[in-house]
Amino acid sequence: MEVAMTRSSATAARATLGDRLMRPLWILGALACLFPVAWMFLGSVKKTNQELYDHPFSLPQSWAWENYAQAVREGRMGDYLVNSLLVVALSVVGTVVLGAWSGYALGKRDFPWRATWLGVIFLGSILPVQATLFPLIRILQTLGLHDSLWALILAYIAQSLPPAIWLLAAYFQSIPRDLEEAARIDGASAWRFYTSILFPIAKPAIATVVVITCLNTWNEFLLAMLLVLDPMKKTLPAGMIAFEAAHSTFYPALLAGLTLISVPTLMVYALFNRQVMRGMVAGAVKS
Amino acid sequence: MSRRGQALFFAPGMLVFALFVLLPATQTWVDSVVVWKQGRAEWLGLGLYKMALADGRFQRALGSNLVYFLWTLLFEVVAGLMLALGLERNTRWNQWLRVIFFAPAVLSMVVVGLVFGFLFKDGVGLLPGWLNEGNALLTVSLISGWASAGFFMVIFLGGLAGIPEDVLEAARLDGASAWQTFWFVKLPLLREVVYVALLVCFTGAFKAFDLFWVLFRNQEEGTIVGTLLVREFFQYGHPAYGSALSAILAAVVTAGTILGMKALRWGLDRSWRSR
Known part of the structure; x- marks a missing residue:
């Protein structure tokens, strides 16, 4: 019934040369996988729709925590x-x-x-x-x-x-x-x-x-x-x-929700x- | 424990299950063949089913389910298998990568649908137009793949961990390449897990609702049976027809699962024995 995940979970195996060579690719894949979630988090504290879409990878210029207040107030x-x-x-x-x-x-x-x-x-x-x-x-x-x-x-x-x-x-x-x-x-x-x-x-x-x-x-x-x-x-x-x-028009508040x-x-x-x-x-x- | 004791332990859970799953499931079938008019039952027979089979919208919706199933086989099951093979070795890096690739599976499909809807929004989104007619099914399958490939990865990691070390050692000594080891050693030993993954993918593709509902509110191209029947019932005001579509969907999923279990067992056993 228990789903075993690995052969021996107690000790970590050593990385081989091949593992090291492939590592950048895996990191890229992991970042791509995390991007939508990161975009949601960062977007939820951006001031405007424009900032959200024009600078998708950047941190917000100023952290707009009031979006959360809006989600709680207007979005219940x-x-x-x-x-x-x-x-x-x-x-x-x-x-x-x-x-x-x-x-x-x-x-x-x-x-x-x-x-x-x-x-x-x-x-x-x-x-x-x-x-x-x-x-x-x-x-x-x-x-x-x-x-x-x-x-x-x-x-x-x-x-x-x-x-x-x-x-x-x-x-x-x-x-x-x-x-x-x-x-x-x-x-x-x-x-x-x-x-x-x-x-x-x-x-x-x-x-x-x-x-x-x-x-x-x-x-x-x-x-x-x-x-x-x-x-x-x-x-x-x-x-x-x-x-x-x-x-449906102010995305940062929706992303806060x-x-x-x-x-x-x-x-x-x-x-x-x-x-x-x-x-x-x-x-x-x-x- | 006495018979009565067993029954007392068994009954409460079974009662809830029967009242809120078995009874309504049965009632759906009844509703699709009998209609109540002014307190009198009127027998419809298979009329609604014939109507469904001739209904272009239903045909397209069922076709969309099928196309979605085939794409998710690639983006969820095959992608999950590749992730599992790539991250099979138990290094610290791989442990972290597994945690990351599985993470989207804990998100609500409503969240997944809305976030990708914003990313692909016409005009403003980062990749506008991806959800338009023509691309809709491919894109929604890719989104499903993003959300669920990690889940299938964990299924396959469980299977890979069950392969005896000496079998792999023997393959190594015989000079098998990585591809040969996968095709002739690992995959045959994974057949049990592969068929579970196929069934989970199949039922998932035909039970789908949330993602399609959120992404395609008024788009014919993104309508599947699961969303069409809810619209028939609540928006178009055809409850009996909606019930018939529910009954068909239930039959497809149940029959597909049972036949699939039998056929896959039989086929997999044969093909691997003859090798």
Whole structure:
């Protein structure tokens, strides 16, 4: 399940002559890769559209931090940020709790129709969101949740469960049965065993689930745009599109909004790049 | 654990999944063959599907999905494989370069779409006109490649790390060139990973939405099935037709994945055994 990235991650290999000769090319490629992000950051503190486009590679003449104030004031990016944090936090908690429970049950080899359930969950995970979209809106309206953050949270949990269940079921299956047997002989109930022994052991798999769910829900746009119509309740990506539609002429303020969306994920990535890389790949590749 | 205990652990998650994914997915199929008029169900049969197959806009959208898939095979999967081969050795420089090339994958596609939209904006942008008719699909595929090649790189790095050292040592002793080692040793051993990458790329290309929605708001050329059906439903006021398009898209993705899994397994096993 864990995606190994390198043969021996503890020690770095020595660079050969060939590596050194190719190095300038790789640096050029890396700079090209970083350019759009750098342009976004630098552009967000430039004074005018003209400065943004005429001097794309230069630092701003004077740092126009007021663009961020404008993005928060006129673009309501502050409200959207709070909504996003709320939605992500609750979606992650829901996905981890429900995914670990279901994963625990499905991790048992003798679970009835185990292969069928796993197949159904797999199918659910490759289905395009659009295939559920319109009836989903009706179901949420029936439950009185349409146009609220709860609509997004429930939809996100349901969308995030398949990879979570797959990863956690595989992880729990790899834990020796003797452990549960021993706990049972010592008089622990299944619930007691799960909460005080199994769940804590599963930390690495749970960390992976948290990473995938955080990034996916933070960045999600299609449901965010269509399930929440109230402008005060939008999350960052959907709110950003509304901001862009309303103020599409002053790019530095829009770039400030885009930077606000990107900084949290880039920070998390900068701190935990290994875990994020492994987690995202494991989430898509599964088992 | 007792049967009842298992069911109690299993049920809550499955209930949420069933209520917000399985039930609406099924309902989409129903909506595409039955229409409600004044509280009475009216059977449409396959009428909407026939309409879709004859609809030029849908044909072009599906074609765009296909072209986008083929381009992303190059800009995401092949580019990712090349990055992985280039950065395979575990030097400190390579570790840094991997982190950089993967970084765009953590960005929201809304951010990616808007930033590149500004860069390619007609008149003012740094590379104006790249998103106009004729170039649109190629450019959006390049943008996808920028965003996702690093992701495929990590998939392939995982596969490359799993190749036993003695196999590569044997190739070295036999005097195999770098190209021969790649073609005759590494690639056959990577087949499992290659087919996972192909499937991820395929589903990604047909599930795509954000980038196309943000970049081509009113452009026929950049319309794919995923964006067309949302417009049919919300903007053009054809909910039943939108549902039929959703059902077709779901069928394409599901059937493509399942058939692809079978065919690739069969084909890859055969071609490499006969070598």
